[in-house]
Amino acid sequence: MKHTAEMSLFNSLFDAIPFGIYVADINTYEVIFVNKAFTSATKNLVGKKCYKAIYHEESPCHFCNIKQLMNDKNEINNQTVIHEKFNEVNDRWYQLQDKCIGWPDGRIAKYSIAVDITELKEVQNSLAEAHAELALKTKMLEVSAITDRLTQIYNRVKLEEVFDYEMSRSNRGESGFSIMILDIDKFKSVNDIYGHQVGDKVLIEFAKILKQNIRSSDTLGRWGGEEFMIISPAIEKDDAIKLAEKLRVKIDKYDFDTVGNKTASFGLATFTLGDTDDSLVERADKALYQAKNNGRNQVVSF
Amino acid sequence: MNQSLKVLVVDDSMITIKKLEKLLVDIGHEVIQRSKTGLEAITHYEECTPDLVTMDITMPDMDGIEATKRILAKDPDALIIMVTSHGQENMVMDAIDAGAKGYVLKPIRIEKLTDTIDKVITRYSK
Numbered sequence A: 001m002k003h004t005a006e007m008s009l010f011n012s013l014f015d016a017i018p019f020g021i022y023v024a025d026i027n028t029y030e031v032i033f034v035n036k037a038f039t040s041a042t043k044n045l046v047g048k049k050c051y052k053a054i055y056h057e058e059s060p061c062h063f064c065n066i067k068q069l070m071n072d073k074n075e076i077n078n079q080t081v082i083h084e085k086f087n088e089v090n091d092r093w094y095q096l097q098d099k100c101i102g103w104p105d106g107r108i109a110k111y112s113i114a115v116d117i118t119e120l121k122e123v124q125n126s127l128a129e130a131h132a133e134l135a136l137k138t139k140m141l142e143v144s145a146i147t148d149r150l151t152q153i154y155n156r157v158k159l160e161e162v163f164d165y166e167m168s169r170s171n172r173g174e175s176g177f178s179i180m181i182l183d184i185d186k187f188k189s190v191n192d193i194y195g196h197q198v199g200d201k202v203l204i205e206f207a208k209i210l211k212q213n214i215r216s217s218d219t220l221g222r223w224g225g226e227e228f229m230i231i232s233p234a235i236e237k238d239d240a241i242k243l244a245e246k247l248r249v250k251i252d253k254y255d256f257d258t259v260g261n262k263t264a265s266f267g268l269a270t271f272t273l274g275d276t277d278d279s280l281v282e283r284a285d286k287a288l289y290q291a292k293n294n295g296r297n298q299v300v301s302f
Numbered sequence B: 001m002n003q004s005l006k007v008l009v010v011d012d013s014m015i016t017i018k019k020l021e022k023l024l025v026d027i028g029h030e031v032i033q034r035s036k037t038g039l040e041a042i043t044h045y046e047e048c049t050p051d052l053v054t055m056d057i058t059m060p061d062m063d064g065i066e067a068t069k070r071i072l073a074k075d076p077d078a079l080i081i082m083v084t085s086h087g088q089e090n091m092v093m094d095a096i097d098a099g100a101k102g103y104v105l106k107p108i109r110i111e112k113l114t115d116t117i118d119k120v121i122t123r124y125s126k
Helices: A002-016 A036-041 A050-055 A118-145 A156-171 A187-194 A196-213 A237-253 A277-293 B014-027 B038-048 B064-074 B089-098 B110-124
Strands: A020-025 A031-034 A080-087 A092-102 A108-116 A177-184 A219-224 A227-233 A264-270 A299-301 B006-010 B030-035 B052-055 B080-084 B102-105
Touching (some): A002 A031, A020 A036, A020 A050, A031 A050, A031 A108, A118 B089, A118 B102, A156 A177, A156 A227, A156 A277, A177 A187, A177 A196, A177 A277, A187 A196, A196 A227, A196 A237, A227 A237, A237 A264, A264 A277, B006 B014, B014 B030, B030 B038, B052 B064, B064 B080, B080 B089, B080 B110, B089 B102
Parallel strands (some): B006 B030, B006 B052, B052 B080, B080 B102
Antiparallel strands (some): A020 A108, A092 A108, A177 A264
């Protein structure tokens, strides 16, 4: 008798709440009660497993918080857990208020009050998506500020930043570095004979060959026009010359689309104590000038 | 944008996979593989080299942000968009930092999905 009276009290209380409520046995996950508001939104789920009936899962949901509502001795801890959950089945957002109670028939049950907050979440979500878009655009701007538009390698801004960094490291005696300035031989004639579009293609391919053949620690960028710079940290002079020679041979052997073979000249300078920004670049420039004067397609190191 | 893309769909919920697949096909793309965990996504990515990946965040064994990082470590040109219910700012930033190129929150609306994919292709496709 007591059981029935308590039961009808529960029913009337839960039915008075204008939000969907379902109650499930915490041991069997069986739905033992749903209020009127819940039934009006779904079919009657009593007797079915809550995970299957509400979330279409084959086993208890990984986000189920029954454990959080019980203490170590498997008794109700009187806590209420409030959380937001997107239900994949009906594509709606809910704020769920979960709590365990002793059901009149003696079972321990979890009840969940589900408030549909889909409209509110739509607004919040638009804000979050706008946030993501802003972060993506910022990232793109950061990249484009240091990228050469044509060749997609670094531009002079980035080269100067890396150069300054290596310069201060080397001046502190941490480790030396080398720079090489390289220039495509007789590039002007490519533009004159084949036009600027073909010239641009040669620059793009040229950058690609360099990129594929430098060390991962090297920085490659377009210094200007048909001139490129490679900054190689922590490298001995001999190894820098070897790297330049390797690049020279790769280019020499490469068959460029439309224009066929092209060569490049390399001016290399390795940091020595007392060097300034200007003195190092000046040495690399002079070395490049000499490489050109000596007949091109060669590496000169100062 | 009329380009048809080969898509890998990653989500631990079969319901979402089916919904996404239907939407993607409606837009004109093709779903070539489906993964239910982060680890599975990494293996599937290598096997099927899709044009685009839709990535859930909360999944068993490895979350979508970690899986995004690992896929991009192997293929820096991979195009991955997050499709998730997590809209918290730190989660959004973590995903973008990991290299995600788009962020779509559930419920997935076809306009939102189309717009995000178009943007990704216009901006990043090589």
